[in-house]
Amino acid sequence: MEIIKADVAIVGAGGAGLRTAIALAEADPKLRIALISKVYPMRSHTCAAEGGAAGVIKSDDSMTDHFNDTVGGGDWLCDQDAVDFFIAEAPKELMQLEHWGCPWSREPDGSVAVRPFGGMKNKRTWYAADKSGFHILHTLFQTSLKYPTIQRFDEYFATDLLVDDGRCQGLTAIAMMTGQMTQFQAGAVIITAGGAGRMFPFTTNGAIKTGDGMALAYRAGVPLKDMEFVQYHPTGLPNTGILLTEGCRGEGGILVNKDGRRYLQDYGMGPESPIGQPVLKTMELGPRDRLSQAFWHEQRKGNTVQTRWGDCVLLDMRHLGEKKINERLPFVRDLSISYLSVDPVKDPVPIRPVVHYMMGGIHTDINAATPLPGLFAAGECACVSINGANRLGSNSLTELLVFGRQAALSAMAYLESGASPSNDAALAAQAGEAQARITSLFAKSGGAETLSGLRKEMMDLMEEHAGIYRTGEGLAAACDKIFELRQRYADIELHDKSNVYNTDLVQALELGAMLDCAEAVTVGARDRKESRGAHQRLDFTERDDQTYLKHSLAYYQPKEPPHIDYLDVVITKSQPGVRDYSGAKK
Amino acid sequence: MSERQIQLEVLRYNPETDSEPRLQTYSVPCLNEWVVLDALNYVKDNLDTTLSYRWSCHMAVCGSCGMMINGEPKLACKAFIREYADQIRVEPLANFPIERDLVTAVEDFIAKLASVKPYLIPKEDKPIEAGEFKQTPTELKKYKQYTLCINCMLCYAACPQYGLVPEFLGPAAIALAHRYNQDSRDGGRDQRQEVIASHEGVWECSFVGACSEVCPKHVDPAGALQQVKIASTIDWYKEHLMPWVKK
């Protein structure tokens, strides 16, 4: 087996991974950096983010407001020390991107422009039209090409972490083009592998977002934190789940039901703001969880529009006019016309909430460090947590920059403490076991299960029981069923036995990761008997700060469902309060 | 929703068992609103798990699923079934070596991209604390279109010159260099010229224009290349005929 030695190995080359790699390369040109990803960097799902990235820059905005928007938006499940750190770093990171050439949209005077986003008291979202994530990803990728010490391993699928002496010392990955297992030995490993939205059938997430990074850490004993919090984005195209950015509403788009009523006013987000003059932090600029929940209620009341793709509400942008739509939301227009045959300039666009983002992830502290020495994580796969129970729109792009860099700095500090791979034989033995597991997958024949069948069962369960509103009964059933699926997963058979670019194998490994993540979601949700942010229980409709002002930690158990533990939330200055998105006093 | 039975002919190649590619036909029940990628996913999930291809975002922005569809370079996620007859042929992107089925070798493209120094080389040093480089909407618009490239490589598949002369830097890489050259914050043009104004650079381009016609993001790489040619020509005249004029 080929052995590659690096000082730091990074798993995932999207926004967070690239930012991490650049930070390492800049800080120490002697560091050997292995950037490992199952796709070429520019294919990473950061590219699909549209709306923008939050960072206080304008004089009418303040760090305090960003803090309060984030913490209140997260229903007080955010660690407030981390939020403070994040908010202070945010403008620097966005400015750094500007210096690297990111084509941010501009004010007439040449300064960076900001747009309003949901749940924000002031405009603070930096944007590059409606392809902000795309431009961030490509700016980072292109900038990373400056640094010869960043050695990329594109299309390598990470299978296992190597842990010896209580420290993470590397990983194994399959070179997809040859099928060869490769052992990466590294002083520190940073996971930046993105979310797991693909465990749901209807999601804005690309095919690659299968929780591989989360599962890597989870199986190595690192808990997954707050996995029950899954964000639904309120505006997705109904047939494909394609995202229409919150920027649509930030620019003034409105949501109406089948009667043309702006129904958000009936869910504590009224009174109506004037059409075309959006008022911050109310109505269509309420937070994502509330908007998605309002849809669910409208659907229950029969107020939704029936389309051939199911129940929808309408996102009306016609009053913005063609010029503004073309300038600020060209991608939204293109996507609506192409995939739904609806031109937002001429007609309201049918939309419905769609799974978008995992607030939960690998348990890290404010330094992006996991409890396992030598292992760090950043981006969507990690949970610091600055997102709490519901992420404030446009915080995630900034998060992957701030904590991507922080992970790099922390890993360097860790390396300076003298940690390096020590016991080659022990690592080789583990790598051998990893290879043996793959080999046994190939050897199996006559398996009764199909990949696509198991995957569909998992997705259907998640949609039915772990959606916008959940019940104890449904979640308990889902937990049992997912545990059963995990066992049945052992019985899958690969039909593709070849070494070269075997996507049957990759999909099998991805399904394994998703099942583990899905179980952490359902068990965490079942055990959280309250309603908070994106986790809404019909049987426990109130927030319960007495019992559940806590992060959940799911610990992997190979033969059993995860064990759930709890950890206090860090509260420094904002005591839990009422999330008020009414426009009355604004 | 109307459904159609499509005969999907896919060029298959498994380097471990095949000496050359072969066509395999799948009969796929397709909804009219589907894209070709949906049909491939149907095959993968229901008919043949051994079929290999790349895809991710399904919204024409990640650039993974470029392939030849009825001989045209297309993103499979933006090639609508409704625009095709009942028989659709899918092949790996032209001009690239086939690794497996619809998966092609990308390294050459990535290396070319990297060779043009596709990053901002600032005109002036400025610390982060000093704020942004000012750039007016007009200055932004000057290069914006060239930032939209998703690296899907359709332009390389369409470019006969790249097919005939593999050393050619190609449309996307040069357009990307042009993107930074046109950026008001950038001062790195001289450093990029050596590569892009070389023989394997713009001068290998004969302006077939196919790259721009197939570009799913309307980047117009052909335009970028001609602009680089003109600018390089002006450089040459300045250097040889008017050496006293500073570039």
Next chain:
Amino acid sequence: MGEEMSSKPYIREISKTNWFYGQPRYMRYMAREVTCIFIFAYTFLLIWALRALANGPEAYQAFLAALNSPLGILFNLAVLVGVVYHSISWFSLTPQAMPLQRGEEFVPGNLIIGAHYGGWAVVSLIVLFLGV
């Protein structure tokens, strides 16, 4: 899953001579390029005219007669068609090669193409004026 490297990329060969056949896009390109031959041919005609002029009035009359022959007219017509196609196909590409930004917006391509036709007309008129 073996230890051996099993990647073996397959390269599809491209014909160096007839790569453009059957692909309308490439055929259009070839037509644009090939029509430059007509311009080339016409320059020969002009050289012949000059030589005839130098050889005296008789030779020049013979040259004019040849021009007026059916073959001469056919040749001129063919050149005209070829040159017009060549020019139109190149003019249509000019907005890509020389975009003009006025304020924030780019000048519409049709205007740039139109300006080229305008220039063509002016040059033609000058030639005509010098001729009569």
